[in-house]
Structures are given as C-alpha cells and as structure tokens.
Amino acid sequence: MELSRVSGRLTGPTGRSERVELLVDTGATLLVIPHDLAERLDVAPLRTQPVVIAGGQRDIWPVGEVRLAVNGQEVTTPCFIAPGGPALLGAVALESLFLAVDPVARRLIPVEGFVG
Numbered sequence: 001m002e003l004s005r006v007s008g009r010l011t012g013p014t015g016r017s018e019r020v021e022l023l024v025d026t027g028a029t030l031l032v033i034p035h036d037l038a039e040r041l042d043v044a045p046l047r048t049q050p051v052v053i054a055g056g057q058r059d060i061w062p063v064g065e066v067r068l069a070v071n072g073q074e075v076t077t078p079c080f081i082a083p084g085g086p087a088l089l090g091a092v093a094l095e096s097l098f099l100a101v102d103p104v105a106r107r108l109i110p111v112e113g114f115v116g
Helices: 035-040 091-096
Strands: 002-011 017-025 031-034 047-052 058-070 073-082 099-102 107-110
Touching: 017 031, 017 035, 031 035, 031 058, 035 073, 073 091, 091 099
Parallel strands: 031 073
Antiparallel strands: 002 017, 002 058, 047 058, 058 073, 099 107
C-alpha cells in the first residue's frame, strides 16, 4: 500500500549522511535505496537476495545496512540496493521504527512493541 512521502535521514557506515524523501510502501519488504544513493553513502552490499518487483518480474538485488531516522526515531536496518527508482520505506524498516500506517489520515503513527 502506498501512503505518501516522508522525510528521513540515511547514514552510511562511514558516517556519510543525506536527507531523503521516502515513498512509504508497505508492499516493499525492506527499505529500498537506489544504487547512486548507496554509493554516495558508502553502503556496501553484504549479500544478495532474490526479489519480486511490482508486476511480477524477478531479479537478484544486493542487500546492505544503513542507519535510518524518521519521525524522531532511529534504527539500523537492512536495505535493498536497487538499480534505480525512488527510495522506499518498506515494512521491516517501519516495524523496526515502531511505526505503522494510518491509511485514513495518510500518516505514520507510533505503535507499541508486541511480545506474545
């Protein structure tokens, strides 16, 4: 589900940082950053992962790690390094930040952690 765009800050492993607009997409598993942004932040691939892109096309994308700050929350999260396209805020990053989508108000809301 696409919500909207939110502003965030990404920081790579060497401390390079950039403010970015992230398209909130709960259909994306991980945070997705385009290759050129990953290079500017010095985000290096740690492994690769098969992915299914919207429309059903399959590919294999690198996975790295980046520090993500959104709405006053900050977390280190895995990210897909995409060949291009917009930066996407996916489900794993949202959950790691303890944020959820309010589809009516079209905004992110804080949620409690759950242990069960």
